[in-house]
Amino acid sequence: MAIETQDGILQIRNLNLSFGGVKVLHEVSLSVKAGEIFAIIGPNGAGKTSLLNCINAHYRPQQGEILFQGENLLPLKPHAIAARGIARTFQKVELFRGMSVLDNIKLGRHFLMRSSLLGSFLRWPPAVADELRHRQEIEEEIIDFMGLSGVRYAIVDTLPLGVRKRVDMARALAMKPKLLLLDEAMAGMAIEEKEDIASYILDIHRDLGVTMVWIEHDLAAVMDLSHRVTVLNFGEKIAQGTPREVQQNPLVIEAYLGRRRGDS
Ligand SMILES: Nc1ncnc2c1ncn2[C@@H]1O[C@H](COP(=O)(O)OP(=O)(O)OP(=O)(O)O)[C@@H](O)[C@H]1O
Ligand SMILES: [Mg+2]
Structure with a gap:
């Protein structure tokens, strides 16, 4: 960027x-x-x-x-x-409870997926697989960047506030x-x-x-x-x-x- x-x-x-x-x-x-x-x-x-x-x-x-x-x-x-x-984080961290760090970050990209994934599918089905792979790379990069690799499968509710804030930031950053x-x-x-x-x-x-x-x-x-x-x-x-x-x-x-x- x-x-x-x-x-x-x-x-x-x-x-x-x-x-x-x-x-x-x-x-x-x-x-x-x-x-x-x-x-x-x-x-x-x-x-x-x-x-x-x-x-x-x-x-x-x-x-x-x-x-x-x-x-x-x-x-x-x-x-x-x-x-x-434009992405944002919230004053009171709003994460999906009962879900892992990784799944919360994936949902951060949900907005972008809805429109562009359908667009790719209509153009040419293999493009969907490419796009999903590309997204996975972005999610992994952001997890690494925000120092969350060790907790990527942890359920967010179990994490201290400071880490949950970082997950919230990672979720926002996953929207690029x-x-x-x-x-x-x-x-x-x-x-x-x-x-x-x-x-x-x-x-x-x-x-x-x-x-x-x-x-x-x-x-x-x-x-x-x-x-x-x-x-x-x-x-x-x-x-x-x-x-x-x-x-x-x-x-x-x-x-x-x-x-x-x-x-x-
Ligand atoms: N949806 C709403 N309906 C009615 N009043 C609202 C609404 N949202 C905010 N307000 C009022 O607007 C004012 C500003 O609130 P806001 O949450 O933007 O302040 P803030 O500067 O973020 O405060 P804080 O530092 O406490 O977070 C407050 O008086 C609040 O009660
Ligand atoms: Mg406020």
């Missing part, structure tokens, strides 16, 4: 989302450059997960634009967005994404597990050239690993810049000190 050079692989413009009159996102705009590790931070309930949910069509914003490589994503269904090359959306890759982890995940984030960026939008509460990790940071608070973007710029921004400091809107 080559790093794309053009600016703005993902562009979000004036996004507005509300539920029953409650504003969750208000006029949020941002542009993620190809090859970036782009972090989104902000207090609980700021709208971070909702923003990812809009990108992959789990939520439908009332207003705004989301462009991926110049294409408007809003009319597309989640599987079509996945097929364009151009853009990976990570929702709190390090939540609930011990320091060693966080360091482990940090090194995988860097490997995914360096070796696979995948652009990442990464929601994270661990600010030290964000400061170390990300290229740029956007800060959401009460559904609004209050700051954006390099980690250092954002860290020094008075609005960000205030948001993190816990002052609520309207407090004097």
Whole structure:
């Protein structure tokens, strides 16, 4: 996967989302450059997960634009967005319980298989065998890349959180994404597990050239690993810049000190 050079692989413009009159996102705009590790931070309930949910069509914003490589994503269904090359991991790891690591990763490719496998079969049956073999190779590569070879047949429920998070990342990577959306890759982890995940984030960026939008509460990790940071608070973007710029921004400091809107 080559790093794309053009600016703005993902562009979000004036996004507005509300539920029953409650504003969750208000006029949020941002542009993620190809090859970036782009972090989104902000207090609980700021709208971070909702923003990812809009990108992959789990939520439908009332207003705004989301462009991926110049294409408007809003009319597309989640599987079509996945097929364009956008994969995600979840805040609460969502794996298929009772199934092995390998089977969970295989299911990661399910979206792509549905359309392209039928296409191959219609063209020429032997192409199906070739395609299946190719997929098996990809799955094995990803398992190896994410350090999961030793647990490939383990049932996911039996694994510690740090390993399940890696399985979730492997499942997403098996879709060969151009853009990976990570929702709190390090939540609930011990320091060693966080360091482990940090090194995988860097490997995914360096070796696979995948652009990442990464929601994270661990600010030290964000400061170390990300290229740029956007800060959401009460559904609004209050700051954006390099980690250092954002860290020094008075609005960000205030948001993190816990002052609520309207407090004097
Ligand atoms: N499906 C929904 N229906 C109604 N309200 C929702 C829905 N999804 C999110 N919200 C509300 O939107 C707000 C933002 O939630 P969201 O989960 O995006 O925040 P977050 O920044 O990811 O927070 P956290 O850091 O705790 O994960 C919250 O007030 C939440 O209750
Ligand atoms: Mg969230």
